[in-house]
Amino acid sequence: MIAHAPSTEIPRYQEIVSILLKEIDGGAYRVGDRMPTEFDLCARFDVSRHTVREALRKLEDMGLISRRPGAGTVLAATTPDSRYINSISSLDELMQYASATRLEVLRSEPIEADAGLAALLDCEPGTPWVRVDAQRWAADTRMPFCLTILYVRGDFADIVPKVGREQVAVYRMIEESHGVTVREVTQDIEGVVLDADTIAALGVPSGSAGLRITRLYLGADGQVFEGAINIHPADRFRYSMRLQRQSDPPSGRKGTRS
Template identity: 35%
Template sequence: MTRPAAASAAIPGNTKHAMVARALMQDIASGKYPVGAQLPSEPDLVAALGVSRQTIRTALRYLRDVGLISGSQGVGSFVRASAPSRRYGYAFDSVTDLVQYAADTVMRVLSRREITLTAEQAEWLGRKQGEAWWQVHTLRVTAGLGEPVASSVILIPYVFGQVLDEAEHSSEAIFSLIERRMGESITEIRQSISIARADDAHAEVLGVPPGDAVMCMERRYFGRTGDLLEVTRTLHPAEKFQYDMRVRVNP
C-alpha cells in the first residue's frame, strides 16, 4: 500500500519513531526550528525525548524522505522546508497484502543451508563478515494449477533457523513464522524492484530460458529494535506477475 509524502499522513502509526517524527514535524511547522536552523544533535534528542538513538535516526530519516530536513549522521540535520514536499514516497501500511499473497500460493522449500557471510554478502546486508545465517531457496506456485510464480532466495539470521522446519510444511511466509514463533514484530519493510536476468537455478524452477529478463523484488524486514530479521530476493517471470500500486494524493 502507498501513502503520499506530501501530508502528515506520511508518518502514520503509534511506533516511537513515528511519534517522534510527527513531533519534530510539528516543531518545524510551528517555527521552533525555522528553515536553515540546525536540529538538536542525536544525543540531545535522545536525552530530551527519552527514546533510543535508533528511534531518533529512523524518525530523522522519515523527515529527510519528505524533504523537511537535509544532512546526515555525523554532520547534523538542517531544516530545508517548513512543510513536506510534493514528491511522493511509498511505504507499507501493513503486511496484510503480503500475508494474503502467501496464503493464495503454495511454497515449496527447495533447499536450505547454513552459510557464513562473505565480505560481499556482509556489505550487501549491512552486517559483519563471518556471521552465521540460513539461506533458503523456495518456489511459490499457484494453489490450483501448480504453475511457478516466484523463485526466492531468503536469508535469515541463524538464531531463527527453528522456524524452517515448519516452513517446509506450511504456506505461511517465513517472516510471519518469525513473528509468531520467535516473538518478534515486523515494524518496517523496505522494498525495491528491478529487472534481473534469471540464472540457471532460478530459470530451471521458473520454467524460463536462462538469461531471460525477470522481475526482481527485494524485501528487507526489520524488527522493533531496528534489527534486520529477513532478506528476500524474489524473481518472477515477466509474463506471470503484475505488481499494482495505488497512490492517494491529498489535495
C-alpha cells in the same frame, strides 16, 4: 500469555472473487456484458461496499472486468491474465500473499554472510544465516511463478523446518515464535536477465527477462532478521500497486511557478 495462531480464514472478498470466477467460467456472462452493480453485489452477498470494491479490484487486476465512471462494470475477458498478479499495499496484504500461495522448498543450508551478503543484509561478515531456496506456486498457476531465496538470521533458524509446510509468511512465523515485531520492511524492484539457477528452477528459456524483488524485514532494534529475494519471469508475473493520498496538501501556497 496465550499466543494466537494466525488466522487461515479466507477473506470475504476472496470468496466473492471465487464465486464470480466460477460464474464467468460457466458462461453466466459474455464479453461486453454488464456485470452486477456494487449495490446488487452488496445485497447478494450481504457485505459492505468496501468488500465488494476489493473483490472487483481483484477481478480488474486479473484483466477480467473493466470499470469506468458512468459506464458501470463490463466483462472484458473470460480468461484471467496468465501472469500471477501481486498487489500489496500493506503488511496485512503481504501476509495474505503468503497464505494464498505456497512454497516448495528446493534446498536449505546454514551459511555465514560473506562481504556481498553482509552488505545486502546490513550485518557483519561472518554473521550466521540459513538460506532457503524455494519455488512459489499459486492455486491458479500451472507453473511456479517465482524463485524465492530466503535468508533467516541464525538465531531464528528453528522456524526454517516450517517453511513450505505452513502457508504463513516467514516474518510472521518469527514474530509468533520469538516475539519479534516488524518495525519496517524495505523493498527494491529491478529488472534482470534471469541467471542459470533461476532458469533451471523455473523452466524458462535462456536469456529470459524478469523482475527481482528484494525485501528486508527489520525488527524494533533496526536490525534485519529476514531477507527475501523473489525472482519472477516477466511472462508469469505482474506487480500492481495503488497509492492513496493520506491527507490534503498544505493550503498555504495557492499557486506554483512555472
